Amino acid sequence: RAKKNLSDNHEYYAKSIESQTTWRLDMIRQLRSDFINRKLQLWYQPQVDLVSEKVVGMEGLLRWPDGEGGYISPAVFIPLAEYSGLIVDIGQWVLEESCRKLKELKEAGYDNLRVAVNISIPQFRDRHFVEKVKNALIASDCDPSLLELEITESVVMDEPQIVIDALTTLKEYGVGIAIDDFGTGFSSMSYLQKLPLDRLKVDRSFVKDIQPGKSAVLAETIVTLGNKLGLLTIAEGVEKREQASYMIKLGCVEAQGYLYAKPMPFEALMSYLHDHSTTE
Numbered sequence: 006r007a008k009k010n011l012s013d014n015h016e017y018y019a020k021s022i023e024s025q026t027t028w029r030l031d032m033i034r035q036l037r038s039d040f041i042n043r044k045l046q047l048w049y050q051p052q053v054d055l056v057s058e059k060v061v062g063m064e065g066l067l068r069w070p071d072g073e074g075g076y077i078s079p080a081v082f083i084p085l086a087e088y089s090g091l092i093v094d095i096g097q098w099v100l101e102e103s104c105r106k107l108k109e110l111k112e113a114g115y116d117n118l119r120v121a122v123n124i125s126i127p128q129f130r131d132r133h134f135v136e137k138v139k140n141a142l143i144a145s146d147c148d149p150s151l152l153e154l155e156i157t158e159s160v161v162m163d164e165p166q167i168v169i170d171a172l173t174t175l176k177e178y179g180v181g182i183a184i185d186d187f188g189t190g191f192s193s194m195s196y197l198q199k200l201p202l203d204r205l206k207v208d209r210s211f212v213k214d215i216q217p218g219k220s221a222v223l224a225e226t227i228v229t230l231g232n233k234l235g236l237l238t239i240a241e242g243v244e245k246r247e248q249a250s251y252m253i254k255l256g257c258v259e260a261q262g263y264l265y266a267k268p269m270p271f272e273a274l275m276s277y278l279h280d281h282s283t284t285e
């Protein structure tokens with residue numbers, strides 16, 4: 006019922022604060038129940054090497070079926086999951102599921118593909134977060150370097166010390182760290198050097214700026230910054246050939262976007278990998 010109202014949520018938002026609150030509570034209740042009933046899905050979007058276009062990894066992205074053949078956008082339900090605290094358990098499932106899939110990939114002969122997972126601030130506030138990540142890796146017998154954690158600038162700014170400490174420990178353990186949607190948040194440059202980062206994800210909005218015959222100053226500046234800090238860069242939201250070639254010229258290393266593939270269920274990812282074989 007609450008989920009159905011999403012389609013006309015503009016109207017819904019125009020209503021009173023009270024009905025907004027009711028809507029939020031309904032959504033949270035539904036999310037909790039669907040999560041408990043294992044209705045949430047983790048889809049995967051391939052990440053490729055820009056030059057060779059070989060798959061190097063994938064990002065796990067949550068999908069919440071709306072019960073009518075569609076999906077509710079993570080942009081809508083992730084904030085609710087964070088607000089309600091549900092994200093701690095959901096995020097834990099995402100971590101464990103990703104590690105199980107890493108194992109399946111390895112068993113299928115794809116032993117060098119990494120999986121990236123988005124982490125929210127309430128997960129860092131959980132005292133057992135570091136331990137939980139390690140346990141997920143141990144339980145599925147995965148190489149820590151094949152797991153990458155994605156955090157946004159706002160996660161760092163919220164709790165700098167907690168986040169830096171947790172990530173430093175995990176990085177020592179071998180886990181990869183990427184900064185997501187880079188350039189869209191307000192980050193203090195000093196944190197860029199305090200965080201044990203491996204990769205910088207150039208936000209889709211800067212890639213979108215790339216148009217034929219025009220320069221994309223922000224995309225260029227971000228790739229340069231990443232390279233100067235010794236980080237690998239990955240372009241998000243690459244939809245057009247010219248965006249890919251421009252990013253190559255800037256010195257960006259990897260890409261993710263509809264030009265290559267949309268997020269898809271694991272079974273579909275397996276056939277995608279089969280068709281775009283990563284082994285020479």
Ligand code: C2E
Pocket residue numbers: 050065066067078079080083092096099123124125155185186209241242243244261262263264268
């Ligand atoms: P994100 O981590 O920045 O993920 C990239 C988003 O860009 C995904 O949206 C993906 O489907 C979309 N995308 C990828 N390539 C293209 C493209 O070429 N064009 C366009 N227009 N879009 C593209 P999605 O799946 O809707 O996820 C939205 C956000 O929700 C994610 O942004 C992430 O912040 C959050 N999210 C998703 N799954 C999780 C999760 O498991 N945990 C947490 N904490 N957040 C999640």
Ligand code: MG
Pocket residue numbers: 064123155185
């Ligand atoms: Mg991400």
Ligand code: MG
Pocket residue numbers: 185186206208241
């Ligand atoms: Mg992103």
Ligand code: MG
Pocket residue numbers: 186
């Ligand atoms: Mg995003």
